[in-house]
Amino acid sequence: MKYTRLPHTDIKVSKICLGTMTWGRQNNEEEAHEQMDYALEEGINFFDTAELYPIPAKKELYAVTEELIGNWFKKTGNRDKVVLATKIAGRGGPAQFIRTTGFRKDAIINAVEGSLERLQTDYIDLYQLHWPERNTNYFGQRGYNAHAIDAWEDNIHQVLETLRDLVSEGKIRQVGISNESPWGTMRFLEESKVHRSLPRMLTVQNPYNLLNRLFEVGMSEVSMRENIGLLAYSPLGFGVLSGKYLDEVKPRKARITLFPNYNRYSGDNATRATEKYNQLAKDNDLSLTQMALAFVNTRPFITSNIIGATTMEQLKENIGSIDVELSDEVLKGIEEIHNDIPNPAP
Secondary structure, eight states, X not given: OOEEEOTTSOOEEEXXXXXXXXXXXXXXXXXXXXXXXXXXXXXXXXXXXXXXXXXXXXXXXXXHHHHHHHHHHHHHOOGGGOEEEXXXXXXXXXXXXXXXXXXXXXXXXXXXXXXXXXXXXXXXXXXXXXXXXXXXXXTTOOSOOOGGGOOOOOOHHHHHHHHHHXXXXXXXXXXXXXXXXXXXXXXXXXXXXXXXXXXXXXXXXEEOBTTBOGGGTTHHHHHHHHTOEEEEEOTXXXXXXXXXXXXXXOOTTOHHHHOTTOOTTOSHHHHHHXXXXXXXXXXXXXXXXXXXXXXXXXXXXXXXXXXXXXXXXXXXXXXXXXXXXXXXXXXXXXHHHHHHSOOSOO
């Protein structure tokens, strides 16, 4: 395994992060525990979860994923071997059944305490805001037309104050954001620069893959100049970049087969681009899965690449991507396809 550090800290994290959003829905507890056992054996020390998981979100399954992880910690005693990240769900979006109060002080405190109890731990290494409270572009939204009807009032300072108090209490160690824009990222960073007692956002968890490289426009400069690391999610675009959906017969238990509304990476242009990437991988004796993941691993703004799997076979292939080196020819081929069909699935 290869390792990086959470920016501005001495916390070492694996370049591959174990994603958990299928646990409790597509994966049962035994399968989740098997994945964690194997990942740890392979050198992965970074796990990412959220109170919203499993996905798709469902009231009856609220925070089950955190409970499964907590049970594993209790069973194995491995809490000290894992850098643990989780998230508080934002206002609106898919989490109306969780809370409608956004990131108010009491909401954040209650969310942290709930996660600590379910995860059966005294502290969270990286606590993240799952998506912004304000109306902006996330979860694949194109264009920006919501500002005029946005009732959000800037509460960045108050949010950071609450997180600071939780850090002081030892309940969380570091903080990060997710599904954020360049403006939102800089707003958080500038607030903590001006008010030195406030915690600094260390990471941003946004989508990044061969079909969606929008992070490179705006956010990559913020990442590199401000040293805020990308935790890349959906590096395989809901499994589309494994190539398994290119066949006419859809895999029976695959994510998009089960949840067809998860079609963010399945449009005509995305399919056309996936076919080209698949052929490039074949021409260079690579699997599309490992080429797609290895590409993400090469990016200079990446702190960790969040992989997810529903089978052990998938998990092993995903983790194995850390040892795949892409040739200059392959990287050139990727850029040619990207220039021909840029960002077909934002």
